[in-house]
Amino acid sequence: MPRVRNPILPGFNADPSILRVGKDYYIATSTFEWYPGVQIHHSTDLANWTLVSRPLNRAAQLDMRGNPDSCGVWAPCLTHDGSEFWLVYSDVKRKDGSFKDSLNYIVHAPTITGPWSDPVFANASGFDPSLFHDPDDGRKWFVNMLWDHRRRAGGPQNRTMFAGIILQEFDPKAGRLVGPRKNIYGGTALALTEGPHLYKRNGVFYLLTAEGGTGYDHAVTLARSTSGSVWGPYEDHPDKYILTSKDHPLTALQRAGHGDIVDVEQPDGSLKPHVVHLCSRPVTQKRRNVLGRETAIQPAHWGDDGWLYLDNGILPSLYVDLPGARDDDPATSAYWQPKTYTWKDADLAAVDYSAINGAVASKLHPDLQWLRLPDPSRLFSIAGGQLVLHGRESIGSWFEQALVARRQTHFSFDAEAVLDDYQPEDERQFAGLTVYYCRYNFFYLTVTAATPEDAGVFPKGDQKPGRELQLLTSEASFPNGTLETPLAPGVPLPATGKVRLAAQVRGGQKLQFLYATEADPELKPVGPVYDASIVSDECGGHPVHGSFTGAFVGMAASDLNGTALDARFDEFVYRPQHDPLDRWLKGAERGREVLTDQDGRAVGVVGAHRIQVGLGNVVGGRHKADTQRLAALAERLRLRLLALAQLVPQLRLDQAGHHGVDAHLLVRAARRALGQLDGQALGQVDDAGIERAAQHGAGARAQGRGAGRERQGAAGADDVVLDENLADDNAAPELDAEQVLGVVQVGVGQGAADDLVDGREDDVVHGRQGLQGGREGGLVADVGDDAGRGHGGRAADLNDRLAEPPDGVGDALLRRRHNGDVRADGNKRLGGAEADAVAKVVQVGQVVPVGAHGARNSPRRAANDDNLLADELVCVAHGETCGAGVW
Template sequence: MNQMIVNPVLTGFHPDPSFIRVGDDYYIATSTFEWFPGVVIHHSKDLIHWHSISRVLTEASQVDLRGNVSSGSIWAPALSYDQGVFYLLYTDVKSRKSVYKDLHNYLIMATDIRGPWSQPVRLNGSGFDPFLFHDKNGTKWLLNMRWDFRKNHSNFSGIIMQEYDQESGKLTGSIHEIYKGTPIGVTEGPQLYQKDGYYYLLTAEGGTGINHMVTMARSHSITGPYETDPDYPIMTTAHDLNYPFQQAGHGSLVETQSGEWYMAHLCTRPIPGTATMNPLGRETAIQRCEWTENGWLRLAHDGKLPALETEAPELPICIFEELPEKDDFDGEMLGFPYQSLRVPFDESWVSLKERPGFLCLRGRESLASLHDQSLIARPIQHFECTATTCLEFKPDSFMQMAGLVLYYDDSDYYYLRVTADEIRGTSLGVVLCKGGNYDEISSMQLSVENWERYYLKVEIHEREFIFYASPDGVGWTAVCTPLDFGTLSDEYGGKLGFTGSFVGLCAQDLDQQAKRAYFDFFEYKALVKP
C-alpha cells in the first residue's frame, strides 16, 4: 500500500492553493491578503511533505498595500508554467466592503520559481481570481470571475475569458462569457485544463463559507458552450456541518508523472463543536481523484466529502528540514515564517543589525492602523501551542507600548503589552479588541517598574488561551483569565475574513518618537501536532 497524504498538508493560514507540476517538482502558491511579503510558494517531491521555499512579492515597488482594507489586498494567486517560464497572476483588492471592489489584476513572470520575478503588469479589473491558461495550440487566455455591482444583479455574474498576447503583454480581442455557473451561484476561482479533446473548467461555488464547493464543466471549444457535470459538485462539506473539515472548495488540479490526478483545495478545521470557529484560518488539503468512463472527475474515495487522508502517488519520499521552534535572532535577515502588515521589512522600523542577537522594533502606529505598523508575526498552525518571547523596553508614557500579540485584523486582537502608567510606572497587562470594540483587562495589570526584562508567553488550548508574564522566565504569572481563541476566526461576529490568526511581536509609539523595543528571542512550539 502506498503511503498516505495526511490533510491538511499546509496548516494554518494557507488559502486558495494554485497547484502545478514541473517535471518531478510540485508547487503550490497560496494567498497572503494584507500580509507581506505577498504570495507564498510551497514545494514538494512526493505530495506528502511540503516546505515553503519563496515569497513572490517582496518589494514595495511590486505592490502597494498601504491603506488596503483587512482581508483585501492579495487574493487567489494563479501559478502556471509554459516553455521554461513561470507565470503568476494575482488580484490586489483595494476595497471589499462596499458594492465596489476596485480590483487590480496583475501578471508577473520568472524563469526560476524562487525568482527574481518581473515587475507586475496590470491586465484588467473586471473581477478577481484571474487564471492564465496555456492552450496546446500556443494561445494564452486570461480567465476571471466578473464582478457586477449593479442593483438587482448577481455580483458573481459568470466566468469570462480574453486572449492574452505574449508579445505585447496585453489582453486582445473580444471578451467571452463562457460560464454562468450552476443554480448554487457565487461562481469563482476558474481553472482550465485540457484532456481527451475537452476543455475542463473547474470552479468554486457557494461562497467561501460553509456552502463552499468545487464544480466542473466542459466543452469541446475553449469559448464554450460549457456543459456542467450532471452530478455536481465534485466536493463539498455543506451537507455535513459536523465533519472535521469544513468550507472545502477552490480546487486546483495536477497530473502526476504516471498519469494520476490530484486536487489541492482549501478547507478549515473548526474548533470541535462549532462549524465556523476556525481561528487557524483556511488551510490547504490534497485529494486523490479519478476520471469516470464518461469523462468526469470524482474523488477517488467516493462521496463528496474531502478525505482526512488520501493515498499518495508512488514517488520517492522527500522529507524537508523543519523550521526550528526557537529563533534567537542571530541571523542577518528575517525569513520564514515571519510576515508584516502591508509593508515590507525595512531597516527604518525593524532591524537585526542594530543590536546583534536581538530583534529591534521601532514603535510606529497602532494595531488599528492600515498603513505603518511595526509588527512581525507568523500564522498560528496548531490548536495546542505556546509562543514565548523576552522583551527589553522602557516606555516613557502610555503612548508607547511593546509586547506579544495574537492578531486577526485591526478589529480583532489580544495584546500583552508593556507600557507606562501614571500610578504604577512601567506596567504590563492585556488590551483587546473584539469586533472593533476596544477594552483593557485592568484588574490583572502588573506593576513591573523594577523588572529588567519581560518574559511574555501565551498558551493556547483549543478554544481557550491565557497570557503569562515573568521577570526571569521561570516563575510565571497569569495576566488574564482564559480568553476565547474562537473570536480570532474568519467568520467571528458575522464578518467574512480570510486570514486566520497570527502570533507575533509589535511596538507602538503614538507620539511618533520611534521608541525602540528589543526582543531577545521568539519561540513557537506545537504541543499537539495534527
C-alpha cells in the same frame, strides 16, 4: 502508497494553485494583507512541503498600504508554459459593500525563486484571475470572475454581483489582454462563482470553479466545452459538484472548495489527476476556524464519460494515499518540533531568505511576516543580535504597524517573546506579544508606562513613571473596533530589565497570557482565560466568513506619539503542544462518553452537545419536546451503529490504521458485508439511486433485499434508494469493525444529523412534523418540510435502510439492551451467530461516563443542559477522533 492525513499545508494557506514541472510540485496560496505576497511551497512527493518563494516582495509588485483586513492578494494562479513560470494575482483594495476595486496583475520568472518581473496590469473587472497556456497552439488565455456592482432586480443582490466567468486572450509580447472579452460560464444554482481554472484534455476544455462562497456552503464545480473551442459552450458536470462538504457538517474537512487539478506521476510512470483544495477544521460548537483555510489534496480519476471524479467521492477525505510518506510522530516530526527564532550575528551569517522575504528582510526567518508595507525597514530591523521593532501606528492600522508574526498552525501551542529593557515614556508607547487576526480581533499583552494613578506615584519634573503590564483586547469588535483594557490597574514591573511574555493556547479554545521578569523568572498567569476561538474567520469582522486569513502570534510595538520608540526582542519561541482540547485527541479527555471494547480500548465517543435544532434554538427550552425525542433517537442510532460495527468483523483495517472513505464507499462496504451474512448481496448505493429518490420525493419506496425478504418504507426527499439492481461492489474499502463504526458515524450518520446541526430556524419550524421518533424504519426522517426546504430537507432515512443489521438484530438489540437482557430473541429467534453478535455488542457497548458535557461550555449552557440535543457521534480509532471536529 503511504497514507497521509490532510491538510498538507496546515494553518492559513488558502486558495491553492498547484503546478508540476518534471518531478517538482509547487503550490501557490493567498496571503491577503500579509507581506510579502503569495506563498509558494515546493515538494517532490506531495506529502512534505517547504516554503521556497514569496514572489511579491517589493513595492513595484505590491503595495498594500491602506488595504482593509482580508484584502490584498487573493487567489494567485501559478503556471508554467514550458519555458518560464507565470503568476497572476489580484490586489483587492476593498471588499465590503457593492464595490471590490480588484486590480489583476501578471508576473513571470525563469525559476521559481526568481527573479520575478515587474507586474503587467491585466484588468480590474473582478478577482481570482488565472492564466491558461494552450498546449496545442501556445496561446494564453486569461480568465477571472466578473464582479457586477449594480443591484439588479431578481434574486439575492449578493449573488447577482457574481456575474460569471469571463475569458480574454493575453498577448505576452504586447504585455496586455487583446481581442474580445466573453462571459463563458454563469455557474450553477449554488452561485457565487469564482476561482476559475482552465484545462485541456483530448481536445476538450474544462473549467474548474469555486461556488457557494468560502464558508460552509463552499464547493468545487466543473464544466466542459466539447465544441473544440475555448469559448464554449460549457456544460455542467453530471454531479454538479465534484467536491463539497456543505451538506455534511460532521466531516473533518469543512468549507471544502476552491480547487485546482494536477497530474501526479505514479510509480509505473502513468499520470493520475489529483485535486488540491482549501478546507477548514472548526473548533467549538460555534464552528470557528482559528487556523483559517488550509490546503488539502484528493486523488481523482477520469471516468469513461470524460468527466473528473474524486476517488473517494464528493466528500473530502481526511486520509489520502500519496507518493511520499510524512513523519507525523510528535517526537520526530518537523511539524511538532518547537521553533526558537533568534537574531544573533553568528546564527544569521550564512542565512539568505531574499527569495522569500526580499532583500531588506533577507535575514528574517521565512515563518515570519509583517503587514502591508513594501519597505519593512520602517517597521523593523535586525541589529545587535536582536529583532528591533520601530514603534509605529496602533495595532490594527491599515498603513504602518510594527508587527512581526507567524501563522498559528496548531490548535494548541505556547508562544514566548523576550522583550529587552523596553523604556516607554508614557502609556501611548507599548510593545509586547500579540495573538492577532485583524484590527477588530486581537489580544495584546504589552509592557507600557504606568500612569500616575496606577503606580501610586506622581512624577516630579523629568522623573519617569514606572513600567507595568497591560492587556489590550479587541474581541470581535466589528464595526466599532472597541478596545478593552481588563487589567485595572496594570501589573507593576521592575523599572528596568527584560520581560518574558507568553501565551498558552489550548484546543483553539482557551488563551492564557503569562509573564516573568529577570528578578522572578517563573512564568505567572496574568489576566483572565480568554476565548481563543475569537481569533477566527468567523469573528474577524463583517458577516460570517467575511474574513479570509487565520490566526497569527508574534511581536508588536506601537508608538502613538509618532517618535518610533524601539522595542528590542531577544527571541521568539513557538512550541506546539498536545492538549485534551485538541480535536484529534481522545474523546475521554474531552468530557464525553467513551465506548470501549472488552480490552478497554476506545471504539467510539458519544457527546451531548453537537446536534442542535436551528443552531441554538433548543437552549432555553423552546423545543424541549423535540429535544427529548431526538435524544432518544440518538441513543437508538448509537446502539445500531455498535451493532453494525460488530456484525462486520471481516472488514479489515489497512496497514496505516485509517481509511478516509466517504459515505458512499462506506455504505457499499458495510452493505456488502451484511449481504454476506444474509447470504445475498444487498447492492450498491450510488448517485443515480439518490437522484431517483429525490425525484420520487416523500412517496418514494426504498427497496432492498436481505435474506430473501423485501423491505419497504417511505423515503424522504433526499433519501437513498436501495436498488438490488445496483450490485456493483467495485472499490468497496476494506475496514475493520472499529473503523466501520467511525466512518458510519461520520459518514452515513451525517445524513441524519446534517439538518439538526445546519438547520435554519424556519426550516426547523416547518420540519417539526418530520421528527417522528417512533416511526418504524425512520431515524430522523424528513427533517424540514415535506418538500425538503433548503438545509432543513436534507436528512436521510438511513436507519433501517443502511445501518440496520439483518434479520432484526438491531431491533432485538434495542429491546434487550434497554431491558438489561443480553439475550437476543426479539420478535423472532435469531441464529446462533446473530445471537452471539448481539451479546457481543451489548458487552462492547458499555458506556463509560467521563465528565459533564455541558458545564465546560458556559453557565447558561450548563444550566440548560437537558435542552441540548444528543448526541455527537465521533469515532475514536487509535486514540484519535476519526473525522468530526470539536464544536
